[in-house]
Amino acid sequence: FFLNFLISGSNRTLLAVTHRHGPCSPIPSKTRPTLGEILRQDQLRVNYLQQVASHGSRETRVQESQTSVPAKLGFALGSAEYVVTVGYGTPEQNQTVDFDTGSDISWIQCQPCPACYPQQENYFNASQSSSYASIPCSSPECSLSFQHACSNSTCIYGVTYGDGSSTVGYLSRETLTLSPSDKVSGFIFGCGQSNKHFIGKLAGLMGLGRGNLSLVSQTSQKFGNVFSYCLPPTESSAGYLTFGEPAPSAAISYTPMHTDPTFYVVNLTAISVGGQQLAIQPSVFSSAMFILDSGTVITRLPPSAYQVLRSAFQSSMMNYTMRKSSGILDTCYDENVDIKPAPVALHFEGNVTLNLDDSGILFDNCLAFAGNKKDSDGGIIV
Ligand SMILES: *[C@@H]1O[C@H](CO)[C@@H](O)[C@H](O)[C@H]1NC(C)=O
Ligand SMILES: *[C@@H]1O[C@H](CO)[C@@H](O)[C@H](O)[C@H]1NC(C)=O
Ligand SMILES: *[C@@H]1O[C@H](CO)[C@@H](O)[C@H](O)[C@H]1NC(C)=O
Ligand SMILES: *[C@@H]1O[C@H](CO)[C@@H](O)[C@H](O)[C@H]1NC(C)=O
Numbered sequence: 321f322f323l324n325f326l327i328s329g330s331n332r333t334l335l336a337v338t339h340r341h342g343p344c345s346p347i348p349s350k351t352r353p354t355l356g357e358i359l360r361q362d363q364l365r366v367n368y369l370q371q372v373a374s375h376g377s378r379e380t381r382v383q384e385s386q387t388s389v390p391a392k393l394g395f396a397l398g399s400a401e402y403v404v405t406v407g408y409g410t411p412e413q414n415q416t417v418d419f420d421t422g423s424d425i426s427w428i429q430c431q432p433c434p435a436c437y438p439q440q441e442n443y444f445n446a447s448q449s450s451s452y453a454s455i456p457c458s459s460p461e462c463s464l465s466f467q468h469a470c471s472n473s474t475c476i477y478g479v480t481y482g483d484g485s486s487t488v489g490y491l492s493r494e495t496l497t498l499s500p501s502d503k504v505s506g507f508i509f510g511c512g513q514s515n516k517h518f519i520g521k522l523a524g525l526m527g528l529g530r531g532n533l534s535l536v537s538q539t540s541q542k543f544g545n546v547f548s549y550c551l552p553p554t555e556s557s558a559g560y561l562t563f564g565e566p567a568p569s570a571a572i573s574y575t576p577m578h579t580d581p582t583f584y585v586v587n588l589t590a591i592s593v594g595g596q597q598l599a600i601q602p603s604v605f606s607s608a609m610f611i612l613d614s615g616t617v618i619t620r621l622p623p624s625a626y627q628v629l630r631s632a633f634q635s636s637m638m639n640y641t642m643r644k645s646s647g648i649l650d651t652c653y654d655e656n657v658d659i660k661p662a663p664v665a666l667h668f669e670g671n672v673t674l675n676l677d678d679s680g681i682l683f684d685n686c687l688a689f690a691g692n693k694k695d696s697d698g699g700i701i702v
């Protein structure tokens with residue numbers, strides 16, 4: 321990937337991001353989820369994010385939910401639409417994984433694997449790596465995984481996701497290759513020996529959350545807790561995931577980030593359609609929390625904001641024929657028509673304007689936004 325060449329030698333690294341089902345995917349799959357399945361997974365993820373957000377931290381939330389809804393604790397992965405390939409071990413074994421700003425621990429399926437789901441690449445085999453080491457229970461790192469246990473003095477981690485999927489295995493260290501010139505040694509990850517109910521034949525997951533075990537936190541010395549990503553606008557193009565400060569550029573604007581322990585939270589202040597700022601009460605924005613999330617597909621807004629956006633968008637799209645709604649997507653246009661959406665911009669604290677790409681405005685020819693149940697649920701920006 322040519323951009324790697326341009327940035328090698330600095331504390332910055334770049335990985336290609338591809339759509340899991342598109343022709344650029346390293347593991348193109350023939351079975352695609354339906355729109356209904358994508359939206360169902362998306363809602364599970366949104367429910368999870370909101371539940372954690374309203375309880376302050378993942379740990380308190382898990383403890384509380386164990387008494388009330390035991391079947392639904394933990395994370396929800398969403399539909400895992402975008403993937404990156406990294407190398408685990410020495411020599412490296414390439415593994416294509418989902419990346420997730422909403423969770424911390426990275427894990428892959430590991431041999432010997434009593435209960436692995438099928439994946440397209442070879443399973444990671446720790447016996448073929450000279451840099452693999454499991455972590456003993458006595459090590460302080462063991463308690464960083466909030467579900468952990470001990471087996472023959474070796475640390476076991478576990479993660480249960482909200483959609484019923486789970487991974488359990490050895491908490492381990494390995495050399496992680498992000499790009500040919502960027503290796504992270506001693507990276508703590510989950511070597512998953514029992515992994516259930518995951519969709520999509522991916523090798524595992526890369527956690528980019530704010531907790532101590534995430535890749536971002538583990539590489540903070542090198543990359544300074546800074547990363548950025550650009551999702552590919554179409555299935556047949558590549559995006560990128562970079563770690564480290566971007567080169568200074570006039571195209572970059574900054575908005576302050578909240579000091580949330582779990583999520584990346586910013587202040588959304590206004591929305592525009594066709595260059596016109598919408599008349600939405602400022603209090604709808606100032607009293608809500610807006611989470612930036614890589615794993616959600618449809619941007620969620622407080623309902624009072626969504627209703628105004630929807631009616632302004634529909635007015636500017638009068639020339640197109642609407643079709644019936646698809647689940648939570650209620651502003652949909654003819655599927656077989658090439659639609660040029662009205663421009664939509666999001667405005668953030670610090671006078672930052674984000675003009676959305678067409679691919680961020682429409683999903684399957686539907687307005688790619690939905691309202692949450694109530695204004696205090698806040699929003700999730702995709
Ligand atoms: C990379 O980070 C290290 C550790 O923070 C620092 O010593 C070094 O100067 C940085 N290199 C570059 C090129 O910024
Ligand atoms: C892993 O992927 C990289 C980048 O595509 C490639 O250069 C390398 O040869 C691959 N390694 C193996 C062992 O397949
Ligand atoms: C893992 O690698 C070891 C050493 O090369 C080999 O003996 C073993 O059969 C491999 N395991 C599997 C399940 O492929
Ligand atoms: C986890 O990170 C926080 C800072 O984000 C730090 O205060 C805390 O000591 C870390 N915990 C461990 C066990 O390393």
Ligand SMILES: *[C@@H]1O[C@H](CO)[C@@H](O)[C@H](O)[C@H]1NC(C)=O
Pocket residue numbers: 576577578579587606607669
């Ligand atoms: C976000 O908005 C809230 C409420 O208006 C304010 O208290 C806070 O300072 C703002 N910025 C950040 C980064 O939290």
Ligand SMILES: *[C@@H]1O[C@H](CO)[C@@H](O)[C@H](O)[C@H]1NC(C)=O
Pocket residue numbers: 636637638639
């Ligand atoms: C709708 O179509 C009419 C006639 O073709 C055109 O004049 C008008 O600019 C179009 N409006 C929008 C919003 O595209």
